[in-house]
Amino acid sequence: MNHDSYPDAYIRGILNTVKTIAMVGFSPNTARPSYFAFKYLIERGFKVIPINPGHAGKEFLGQTCYAALADVPEPIDMVDIFRAPQFVTPIVEEALKLTPKPQVIWMQLTIRNDEAAKLAEDAGLKVVMDRCPKIEYGRLSSEISWMGINSRTLSSRRAQNLGGGFQRMGLGQGKKEEPSGS
Amino acid sequence: MTMADAERIPGFNTLAIHAGAKPDPTTGARATPIYQTTSFVFDDVDHAASLFGLQAFGNIYTRIGNPTCAVLEERVAALEGGTAGLAVASGHAAQVIVMQTLLVPGDEFIASKKLYGGSINQFNHAFKSFGWNVVWADPDDLSSFETAVTPKTKAIFIESIANPGGVVTDIEAIGKIARKANVPLIVDNTLATPYLCKPIEYGADIVVHSLTKFLGGHGNSIGGMIVDAGTFNWSRDKKYPMLCEPRPEYSGIVLHETFGNFAFAIACRVLGLRDLGPALSPFNAFLISTGIETLPLRMQRHSDNALAVATWLTQRPEVAWVSYSGLPSDKYHSLAQKYCPKGCGAVMTVGLKGGYDAGVKLVSNVKLFSHLANIGDTRSLIIHPASTTHKQLSDAQKVQAGAGPDVVRLSIGIEDKEDIIADLELGLTAK
Numbered sequence: 203m204n205h206d207s208y209p210d211a212y213i214r215g216i217l218n219t220v221k222t223i224a225m226v227g228f229s230p231n232t233a234r235p236s237y238f239a240f241k242y243l244i245e246r247g248f249k250v251i252p253i254n255p256g257h258a259g260k261e262f263l264g265q266t267c268y269a270a271l272a273d274v275p276e277p278i279d280m281v282d283i284f285r286a287p288q289f290v291t292p293i294v295e296e297a298l299k300l301t302p303k304p305q306v307i308w309m310q311l312t313i314r315n316d317e318a319a320k321l322a323e324d325a326g327l328k329v330v331m332d333r334c335p336k337i338e339y340g341r342l343s344s345e346i347s348w349m350g351i352n353s354r355t356l357s358s359r360r361a362q363n364l365g366g367g368f369q370r371m372g373l374g375q376g377k378k379e380e381p382s383g384s
Numbered sequence: 385m386t387m388a389d390a391e392r393i394p395g396f397n398t399l400a401i402h403a404g405a406k407p408d409p410t411t412g413a414r415a416t417p418i419y420q421t422t423s424f425v426f427d428d429v430d431h432a433a434s435l436f437g438l439q440a441f442g443n444i445y446t447r448i449g450n451p452t453c454a455v456l457e458e459r460v461a462a463l464e465g466g467t468a469g470l471a472v473a474s475g476h477a478a479q480v481i482v483m484q485t486l487l488v489p490g491d492e493f494i495a496s497k498k499l500y501g502g503s504i505n506q507f508n509h510a511f512k513s514f515g516w517n518v519v520w521a522d523p524d525d526l527s528s529f530e531t532a533v534t535p536k537t538k539a540i541f542i543e544s545i546a547n548p549g550g551v552v553t554d555i556e557a558i559g560k561i562a563r564k565a566n567v568p569l570i571v572d573n574t575l576a577t578p579y580l581c582k583p584i585e586y587g588a589d590i591v592v593h594s595l596t597k598f599l600g601g602h603g604n605s606i607g608g609m610i611v612d613a614g615t616f617n618w619s620r621d622k623k624y625p626m627l628c629e630p631r632p633e634y635s636g637i638v639l640h641e642t643f644g645n646f647a648f649a650i651a652c653r654v655l656g657l658r659d660l661g662p663a664l665s666p667f668n669a670f671l672i673s674t675g676i677e678t679l680p681l682r683m684q685r686h687s688d689n690a691l692a693v694a695t696w697l698t699q700r701p702e703v704a705w706v707s708y709s710g711l712p713s714d715k716y717h718s719l720a721q722k723y724c725p726k727g728c729g730a731v732m733t734v735g736l737k738g739g740y741d742a743g744v745k746l747v748s749n750v751k752l753f754s755h756l757a758n759i760g761d762t763r764s765l766i767i768h769p770a771s772t773t774h775k776q777l778s779d780a781q782k783v784q785a786g787a788g789p790d791v792v793r794l795s796i797g798i799e800d801k802e803d804i805i806a807d808l809e810l811g812l813t814a815k
């Protein structure tokens with residue numbers, strides 16, 4: 203995978219497939235980016251499990267927080283990492299020991315660790331670096347366009363309403379790929 | 385579709401029509417609906433809290449955002465190659481919001497002397513009263529930008545093609561000076577539009593527009609735009625508190641870490657526009673977005689017509705000089721070839737041998753040209769600044785402002801060029 207720019211189809215494929223996301227480096231501080239992404243992804247129908255040893259056992263938005271990936275009692279589809287690049291490799295090593303193995307390692311906006319990415323890709327996982335799943339979901343669902351953001355997508359098809367409210371959009375089925383803009 | 389098709393990058397003409405404007409999600413309407421509403425209902429209390437806390441994307445109240453305005457924002461951002469846009473009530477409002485987001489009282493910004501007169505006034509008077517101190521530099525002497533940099537400098541402001549003198553600014557060279565000073569370069573791209581010039585490709589970090597002019601293009605709506613290039617690191621020197629410090633207005637959110645490469649546009653919206661209030665009306669956004677669909681066709685015709693008119697004028701006995709960078713003899717022609725190779729836009733100034741009286745006679749005798757204070761209409765426009773916009777200045781001040789008694793400004797429309805030229809001939813030869 204070229205990690206400098208991802209095709210929309212790759213990102214859309216990941217967000218359309220994963221259901222359970224473990225968020226490593228989750229902060230219970232509601233002003234932090236990880237809390238933003240946590241809350242948003244739950245509202246869009248993902249199961250998001252917070253991982254933070256300082257808050258293990260507590261519940262946030264109804265989700266139990268665990269100290270480590272190995273403590274999570276259910277299969278994890280994607281590990282979303284909110285930690286500085288130098289801490290990423292051990293987290294990926296931990297993720298690769300899980301059974302079943304997760305399908306995706308996702309490193310947040312500004313976080314990139316190519317060594318860790320290679321470990322994961324060699325084990326057959328998909329990797330995304332330096333992106334935020336909240337922003338990518340918002341971009342590909344067109345929700346982010348309400349904020350004047352350049353979604354770099356064009357389409358002559360109506361965006362899909364997710365239901366359960368007015369301003370909640372879905373990702374479509376990902377079969378019809380639109381061109382991505384500049 | 386193949387992978388190659390799926391990841392195709394659309395061209396400028398395609399973006400001008402489609403960017404930002406997918407069919408309406410609720411009705412399927414293909415043209416962009418005019419969401420003429422002040423407010424949007426919340427799904428529930430939690431949804432409202434998420435929206436107000438910036439934790440969800442969505443609409444609250446039209447002063448902060450509106451789906452019709454959002455189409456325009458995304459379209460201009462895409463055309464400029466930026467990460468996000470913010471539409472506001474006028475070009476001048478865009479400049480206020482940009483500076484309010486970057487400066488605190490006592491700060492400085494460097495601006496090119498060769499700017500639209502209204503911007504010179506805004507910077508010299510309104511901005512000084514806010515404590516934002518302009519330091520003028522000369523685009524014909526790049527070292528004057530470098531020597532103007534002080535520890536208080538927060539930004540550099542230039543126009544790509546300056547109104548009205550036909551000055552083309554060396555964006556790339558000034559961009560390097562801004563980079564060295566670690567301040568953002570702001571480019572007013574009103575006269576060129578992204579069809580003729582894309583300042584972000586040459587180092588602009590922020591682009592502003594008066595949408596009133598060529599983007600709207602039909603002389604029917606006032607509007608302004610801020611485009612975030614996504615290129616500036618707001619956290620590096622910690623000198624932009626709106627972006628790099630926890631905001632008390634939003635329970636301690638740091639906008640740059642939360643919104644990454646579109647944080648500047650978000651800051652302008654959720655701090656600047658929200659608190660200062662110059663929102664664009666959805667109706668104007670609709671008219672301007674519709675105008676942009678034909679931007680590439682119009683700008684090419686404006687530029688082709690203007691070059692023909694300028695060439696014709698240089699051969700007239702009544703004309704002392706023509707300032708238009710499309711003319712090979714023009715001082716700015718080589719910069720124009722670099723920054724706007726497709727054409728140099730619609731606006732030129734003309735010096736008349738007969739001075740003040742000849743200017744009055746010309747504006748009084750044309751029949752196709754409209755005598756008014758605007759540029760960037762489909763219609764050809766003319767103004768004699770010395771007897772109108774600059775009347776209150778002394779002759780020396782008029783000359784300094786590029787509005788001497790002999791100067792006429794033209795904004796060439798997209799009518800048939802033969803008719804435009806015939807009309808000017810009528811005005812020049814009238815008794």
Ligand SMILES: Cc1ncc(COP(=O)(O)O)c(C=O)c1O
Pocket residue numbers: 474475476477500502503543547572574575593594595596597606607608
């Ligand atoms: C280059 C330029 N910038 C800014 C403005 C101000 O725009 P508005 O009139 O939309 O406030 C103008 C208007 O003439 C202009 O020509």
